[in-house]
Amino acid sequence: xxxxxxxxxxxxxxxxxxxxxxxxxxxxxxxxxxxxxxxxxxxxxxxxxxxxxxxxxxxxxxxxxxxxxxxxxxxxxxxxxxxxxxxxxxxxxxxxxxxxxxxxxxxxxxxxxxxxxxxxxxxxxxxxxxxxxxxxxxxxxxxxxxxxxxxxxxxxxxxxxxxxxxxxxxxxxxxxxxxxxxxxxxxxxxxxxxxxxxxxxxxxxxxxxxxxxxxxxxxxxxxxxxxx
Numbered sequence: 732x733x734x735x736x737x738x739x740x741x742x743x744x745x746x747x748x749x750x751x752x753x754x755x756x757x758x759x760x761x762x763x764x765x766x767x768x769x770x771x772x773x774x775x776x777x778x779x780x781x782x783x784x785x786x787x788x789x790x791x792x793x794x795x796x797x798x799x800x801x802x803x804x805x806x807x808x809x810x811x812x813x814x815x816x817x818x819x820x821x822x823x824x825x826x827x828x829x830x831x832x833x834x835x836x837x838x839x840x841x842x843x844x845x846x847x848x849x850x851x852x853x854x855x856x857x858x859x860x861x862x863x864x865x866x867x868x869x870x871x872x873x874x875x876x877x878x879x880x881x882x883x884x885x886x887x888x889x890x891x892x893x894x895x896x897x898x899x900x901x902x903x904x905x906x907x908x909x910x911x912x913x914x915x916x917x918x919x920x921x922x923x924x925x926x927x928x929x930x931x932x933x934x935x936x937x938x939x940x941x942x943x944x945x946x947x948x949x950x951x952x953x954x955x956x957x958x959x
Contacts, residue, residue: 752936759929763847766866766922775852775920782914783855791856794912801874801909806833813881825884832938836876839934840869843926855917868919871910871927872934878902879935 765771799805810833817826849866863869882902886895910928913919 749936749940752933752940755929755932755936759926759933762922762926762929763866766849766926767847771922775922778921779852779914779917782911783917785915786855790915794915797908798870798912798916800905801870801877801912803837803869803873806873806877810877817884822884822888828938828942829880829884832876832880832935833873835934835938836873836931839930840867840872840927843867843930844869849920849923852917852920855915858916858918861918865919866923867926867930868910868913868923869927870913870919871906871924872931874906874909875928875931876935878905879931880938883939 762771810829814826814830817823817829844864844866847866848864851860851865854860879902882898886898889895889898906928910924913924914921
């Protein structure tokens, strides 16, 4: 790809990323305001009841397994293993980005929960409600960051288009199923999950925006050095 075209693609990525982050932020702000005022309680009740009607012993066991794949225990262990793998492959930049993304996601989740302090709904299937607050869903937020960031890094390393598409389909299916499992099990409201996705998208785009800015500055510095 020609240098000018690369520069144009970089600038376009910055603009699109910033626009998407602003839209996500506005949606999250609206959602949070509506939740605090209780305007979306009917929506949460209807969707929770609708999902619960799908219940069956087999589906419940599957949803519990899927939910575990978005838990703090699993994602923490998986993050450590993936970062080690990146370092062993000399993908140091990717290892740093992935680490920053996941640590930031954990901090963001805790901060938002303590800010809104929304009580948990009563879980289904005689499950115990988690001790943390409900809004936003930590499983939705963290799994979106984990699988989304991993798909971004891996797809950038792969030239095969079909394989890249398969990676993104898998990543999308994972965090969507994890979010669905939290509603199915009754440990979250639907708006908790939507808020988790929105917050995660904002954070991922912020990290991506910062990365592209650093790349842009490095290219400008290298270009200035070459011209002199």
